[in-house]
Amino acid sequence: MPKKVASPYRKVSLGAPGICLINVPALKGFKVELYFGQIGGLGFYSPRNEMEAQNFILSLIKSALSHHVRMQTHALQDLRDALINRIHELGTEFKVENKIDINYKCDKEKCLLQWAENNGAKTRLQIAYVEGAGRGAIAMEDMEVGDIAMEIPASITISEDLVYKSDMYQVLEKIDGMSSETMSLLWSMKERHNCNSQFKMYFDTLPENFNTGLTLAVMNIVDDIQIVARLSFGVEAIMALDGTLLFEEIMQAKEHLRVQYDELFPELSKDHPDIFPPELYTWEQFLWACELWYSNSMKIMFADGNLKTCLIPVAGFLNHSLHPHIVHYGKIDSTTNSLKFRLSRPCSVGEQCCLSYGNFSGSHLITFYGFLPQGDNPYDVIPLDFEVDQVDTMVECPLSNWTTHMVRGTWLSENQNIFYYGLPSPLLDCLRSARIQMPFTKTLIKANMEVDKEILEDLQSTFNAMMENLSDMDSVDRESSSWDMKLASQFKEMQRRIVSSILTSCSTGIKLVEHELSKCKAEE
Ligand SMILES: C[S@@+](CC[C@H](N)C(=O)[O-])C[C@H]1O[C@@H](n2cnc3c(N)ncnc32)[C@H](O)[C@@H]1O
Incomplete structure (x- = not known):
């Protein structure tokens, strides 16, 4: 049964079964894919999935070609060429224009790149300032599918291994339930102030404020002076988001982090002030580190088979895209002991080269990364929770049964006809079966x-x-408003677009049904 928490949306009864729009934070991408996968959409689920499928076939062709099955060589080569053509076409279809700010000098970033290259890193990308996305990685030359855009040696990645070598490990290892991620986070809070750190160049490139949804956490918890001192997700933006899924997701994340912090501090600083100096382990600094790790870390499989959450200098400049160039980057190549960022689609000189951070909804991306991607995100769905009343026939007693459905922009559905209406079939079937036996x-x-x-x-x-709940931000001037108001307004606009498409589909559907009903009545 889903957790029942105060709903951001009004609890609305739909007769039988009862419907309640609840806060299901971060519905996992694969769940969304499974739900809508059975329905079918506009040819493919998302440009990323389509490209992954094509790359998978390419890898099979590569392996078949290497086995020299003569008769089939031509056919396989033709198939490979056709796939590569299709990948190019997909790139053109979903092209996103990025403006590079040539006035931003990127001096610190260049120093970091130089340091990384001195330590064995290789890159065909340079760092530049991309309007609306901060620093990003730009192709210095044309690159094709399969090319390696960047290679980072395992030796310069930041992971739990560094904690094991530090003096804080002897304290942290004794704490029950201490995860390797929390250890790395606590290590980075101190290391960023260490002038002799091996990673000084890396820490020097990090921003003072990440401006993710988590920054809001400061606002509710500490006093007003700190709110002003730190550019927080402000009261106005939060008020504007009240009643949305994003508001709920941010609040849950905030509470989780606050509990985590309170379990550790100020006790650790009191007991070991030399290892955890209180001035470096404030709630503010803890949040900064959470934002760093949430928005910049990658899960990497090392040559020994261990999966570790890491910060990767230089690769941390890669921005996210719904149609990324790089999708698979999570495994250290054991022959070179390095992380290779291989292209799943071509990247032309001057173009921004992007990663996929994962199949995340807009609310998740705002909460943990502080942005909404350009384009239609198929993972932006509105969850609907149903309570279907059933009777336990054995004891004649009513049972409560919860089931989660979801709705997305109906422009993504190809079947707008009667019985389908552009709405998900599992949702319609559930509502129908609650009405008829x-x-x-x-x-x-x-x-x-x-x-x-x-x-x-x-x-x-x-x-x-x-x-009604989403319709009050029309007056926000995108150009002049603050980053948090812009994000709040973008989020609401995206949600409005989805809801509006559902409403249009409902009213078109009602007309279709009424038309058929009038024909039935005429025949009677
Ligand atoms: C791993 S960092 C990427 C480098 C970052 N742009 C920087 O200047 O350090 C992740 C952060 O980049 C920004 N970002 C990534 N992809 C973006 C996108 N498509 N649009 C806007 N901002 C993006 C967000 O601020 C996110 O938290």
Whole structure:
């Protein structure tokens, strides 16, 4: 049964079954894919998935070609060429223009790059300032599918291994439930102030403020002076987000981090002031480190098979895209003991080269990374939680059964016809089966039309209520407003677009059903 928490959205009853729009934070990408995968959409699920599938076939062709099956060589080469063409076409179809700010000199970043190269790193990318995304990595030459854009030796990655060598390990290892991620985070809080650190160049390139949704945590918890001192996700933006999934996700993350901090501090600083100096282990600094690790770390599989969360100097400049150039980068190449960033699609000289951080929704990206990506994100869904009342026939007692469904922008669905309406079939089937005992046959009979009409009207009233909650940020001037207001307004606009498409599909669906109903009545 889903956790019942005070809902950001009004709890709305849809008759049978009861529907409640709840806060399901960060619905996992694969769950979203499974849910909508069975429905079918506009040819493929997302440009990233399509490209991954094509790259997978390319790797099979490469391996088949290396086995010299003569008869098939030509066919395989043709297939490979066709796939590469399709990958190029996909790149053109989903091209995103990035403006580079040539006035930003990137001196510190160049020093870091030089240090990394001196330590064995290789790169075909340079660092520049990309409008709207901070620093990013730009191709210095044309690169093709399969080319390595960047190679970082394992020896310059920052992971838990550094904690084991430090004096704090003897204290941390005795703490119950201490994770390697928390150890690395605590290590980085101190190391960033160490003038003799091996990673000084890296820490010097990090911003004072990350401006993720987590920055909000400062606001609710500490006093007003600190709020002003740190550019926080401000009161105005938070007020604007009240009642949205993003608000709920930020609040949950904030509470989680505060509990974690309170479990460790100030005790650790009191007991070991030399190892955890209190001035370096404030709540503010803890949050800074959380933002660093959430927004910049990567999970890497090392040659010994261990999976570690790492900060990767230089590779940390790669920004995220919904149509990334690099998708698979999580494994150290055991022959070179380095991390290779291989291209899954071509990248032209001057173009920004992007990674995929994962299949995340907009609310997750704002909370932990502080941005919304350009383009349609198929992982932006609105979760719907249903409580379906059933009766336990053994003891004649009512049972409560929760099930989660989700809705996304209906422009992503190809079937807008009667019985489908651009809405997810699992959702419609669930609502139908709660209203009629028999299996729903999708035939144009009066009883079916009446059921569908009722369902569409209920959905319409639910999403109308949600729209009211989302419709008050029209006055925000994107150009002049602060970063947090811009993000809040972008988020609400994205949600409004999804809800509006659902409302349009509902009203078009109602008209379709009414038309069929009138035909049924005429025949009677
Ligand atoms: C791993 S860092 C990438 C380098 C970063 N731009 C910088 O200047 O340090 C991740 C951060 O970059 C920014 N970012 C990444 N992808 C972005 C995108 N597509 N649009 C806007 N900002 C993005 C966000 O601030 C995110 O927290």
